[in-house]
Amino acid sequence: MKREIVSLLVLLLVLYQLNAAEAVNLTGHVRYLSKDIGPRPAGSPAExxxxxxxxxxxxKYGLKTEVQEFKYYSLRSGDVKTSRNVIGTIEGLSEREVVICADLDTPRDTLTSTHVEGANDDATGLAVLIGLAERYSKRKPLYTVRLIAFGAGEDPFTFPLFTPDRTSLEPDSYHQIVYIPYLVGSRYHVLSHQDTLKSTAAVISVEAAGLGTPCVVSWDYYRENSRVFTDFILLSAMIDGINARKIEFMAMNMTVAGEVPISHVHLPFSIAGVPSTFITCMMDPTDSPVHTEREIPGYLSVDDTYENLLKFSGGEEKLNTHLNMMVNLTGGVIDRLPPLDFMIRMTGQ
Incomplete structure (x- = not known):
């Protein structure tokens, strides 16, 4: 009976309508990151x-900001590299926190190995982080929000030069995270913040968010993501009038280069037991767990340019509208999360 009462209370609290944030110019950030800076290889001056x-x-928006540097060895290049995570903290009314994150660096083209401009992947995700910083500069959220751009997420074969000792993680989770072959910045951050993970209510990473329908990933190549949390995101989006879908995203079929396994920077948090998922956007997404370049044009290729992003989105104004919608989607989840978090802790679901 207790669970039913708690669940009903949570549902009533979650179903309230939020006012959409005032639209801000986010396309300028995408343009600057992808054109003025350009490709941002892990550990490079551009990154x-x-x-x-x-x-x-x-x-600029008043966030407490930390740049967390770390070194790692890249098996691909044979070099020791220095990368960094950028962490912006929006202090809430509670010490409970939610993490919204994205990639700082850009991938290589799967066929040519050339580093891409990364307009969609992941300058759009970084623009969403900036939009959230602006949104909460005007009002304090209930939960503390950490906006994190993780460095060296796209370097595929790596070895950490320094691995924090295990403190509060379970041994199996700790070693799984240590031996993730990429996602270096996210891996390092989780291992160096083990004792604060219990206060983290949820994590959303934002990946290639510039085109099409918002898609909440229920299952990626490495892991099934929290069902309760992914369903909650869909409910929150629906309440705000946003048409989002739940998908599986095991791999990307790159036609010539074959299938590429997919996950994102939320993965170390998920392994650590924090409700986590990632959100991407696709044009007419299919039910297949393997997706194609038709659904995410330019993904993981040199065609991921600002010009192509504008072409497929219909211009700067439509791209800006879309990115502001993504800010409202993630902001709605942040604002509605406390009652869901309360239910999970009370019922153990």
Missing amino acids: AEAADYLAAQFR
């Missing part, structure tokens, strides 16, 4: 420039 840009935007 560092992108980190400085994002940190400046966070500070």
Whole structure:
């Protein structure tokens, strides 16, 4: 009976309508990151420039901002590299927190190995983080919000030079995270913040968010994401009039290069037991767990340019409208999350 009462209370609290945030110019950030800075390989000066840009935007909106540097060994290049995470904190009324994150660096083209401009993947995700910083500069959220741009997420074969000792993670979770072959910045952040994970209510990473229908990933190549949390995101989006879908995203079929396994920077949090998922956007998404370049044009290729992003989105105004919708979607989840988090803790679901 207790569970039913708690669940009903949560549903009533979640179903309230939120006012959409005032639209802001987000396309300028996408343009600057992808054109003015350009490709942002892990551990490169361009990645560092992108980190400085994002940190400046966070500070502009009054966020407590930290740049967390780390070193790692890249098996692909044979070099020791220095990368960084940019962490912007919006202090809430509670010490419970929610993490919204994206990639700071850009991937290589799966066929040519050339680093891409990354207009959609993931300058759009970084623009959403900036939009959330602006949104909460005007009002304090109930839960503390951490906006994190993770560095060196796209370097595929890596070895950490320094691995924090296990403190509060379960041994199996700790070693799974240590031996993730990529997602270096996210991996390092979770391992160096083990003792604060219990206060983290949920994590959403934003990936290639510039085109089409918002898609909440229920299952990726490595892991099934929290069913309760993914369903909650869909409900929150529906209440705000946003047409979102739940999909599986096991791999990307790159036609010539074959299938590429897919996950994102939320993965170390998910392994650590934090309700987590990632949101991407697709044009006419299918029910297949393997998706194609038709659904995400330019994904993981040199065609991921600002010009192509504008072409497929219908121009800067429509792209800006879409990115502001993504800010409202993630902001709605942030604002409605406390009652769901309360239910999970009370009922153990």
